[in-house]
Amino acid sequence: MVVGEEERGSDEKDKHNTGTSSSSSCCDTDKSKVEQLDSSKRVWIKFYEQALTFVEEEETSSNNNNNNNSNSNDAGDDDKKRLNQRIIVTLETITRVLFGLDSERKSWAVLYGKGTLELIVALVNKQQLGCARSDNDNNNNNNNSRKLHFCVIKALKTCALRNPPGRSRCRSAGVFTVLNDLLEFYIQAEDAEMANEALTTLAAICLGDELNSLQGAVESQKHIDAASHIFSVDANPSMHQKIMYLKALFETMRKEQSDLLKQIEGDEGTFFSRVIEMELELRNGSQNILLAKEKWILLADAESNYDRCLDMLLIQNDYMSVTRLLQPIYVEIHNKRATLRLKAGNALGCIEDLDVLLEQKLLSTSQRFDGLKMKATAYLQLERNDDAREALGKALLMKQGDPDVTSQLEAMDK
Secondary structure, eight states: OOSOOTTTTOGGGOTTOOOOSOTTTTTOOOHHHHHHSOHHHHHHHHHHHHHHHHHHHHHHHHHHHHTOTTSOHHHHHHHHHHHHHHHHHHHHHHHHHHHTSOHHHHHHHHHSTTOHHHHHHHHHHHSOGGGGGGGTTOHHHHHHHHHHHHHHHHHHHHHHTTOHHHHHHHHHHTHHHHHHHHHHHHHHTTOHHHHHHHHHHHHHHHTTOHHHHHHHHHHTHHHHHHHHHHSOTTTOHHHHHHHHHHHHHHHHHHHHTHHHHHHHHHTTTHHHHHHHHHHHHHHHHHHHHHHHTTOHHHHHHHHHHHHHHHHHHHHTHHHHTTOSTTHHHHHHHHHHHHHHHHHTTOHHHHHHHHHHHTTOTTOOHHHHHHHHHHHHHHHHHTTOHHHHHHHHHHHHHHSTTOHHHHHHHHHHHO
């Protein structure tokens, strides 16, 4: 791969991250492959599959109940309590397990299957976020809703902390909608503990991710302003530290992206939905590659995903002309498509993408090195040995004495 996927959260990081758009195949993990994983990953796969099955079964049960009005209110309340408790246990397990993982395993777990953030959002959607609003006459229900919401916020924060792929995934997973709803409710309720926890999670999601920071500046600023007025500094010093941090972060984004924000205001907020569409196309392309093996039709589907993503991005030329925030997506598209084309035997197409990639200023030395090595491989497929030797020579200048490049050059000179 040319571009390091740490910031983008690619599903290609692990060959066992086999999420698909089909729920039935999302967790169909080959047993022999599972046995090769370390124990923490095996534990996560088992837990994730059980949690996803619970969500899917609950959806079926909910649909059946909607078509059957014969249940008593008491039975419905009991079912709701049991559902709440199971959701809470699942969310607490997510937090506990992820907290104990190193950064590589956490990234793998958060991206596994359909995604852990998506699972959290699906779980909370089983119980409406606004349920506390309708339970004002029932303290037990209020407490249950509050505990569930607290577990949601903690689980979201755990997915984002020290995990760039997790932060990047927050956009398409719908995390901002969930978190902003919770912020609004608990700030209005003047619940300092819950508001503080939600603000901490918002900070964790925005830290180190400029697109998230921009979305926070657009969608969450009103909640930050409300919290700063409702909660006193003396009684809530920790909360106000987070408020000050978020205000400074959002103000910086407004200054740096002032031209982009003017366009976002004019397009009624469709900018972020378009970014999400592009990210989903990239993810679907990666999933098609993982599923492809020798099925070339899936490789063709993956290339179509990347083609559509590039088309969507180029349509956003007005945005591209005023911001660099979309540049990583542009680079990732060409990177993934180049890798795919090389795998599919389309060496010329691979070289075309690499020519675009190697012109990008944001590539690190290591990324350029990998790109030149891939380009040399493509040239060799075309039997253009002189061009391959030139690409390898440039790569060797970047990493002098690299054994792989040196051995390739020596083999070509024989």
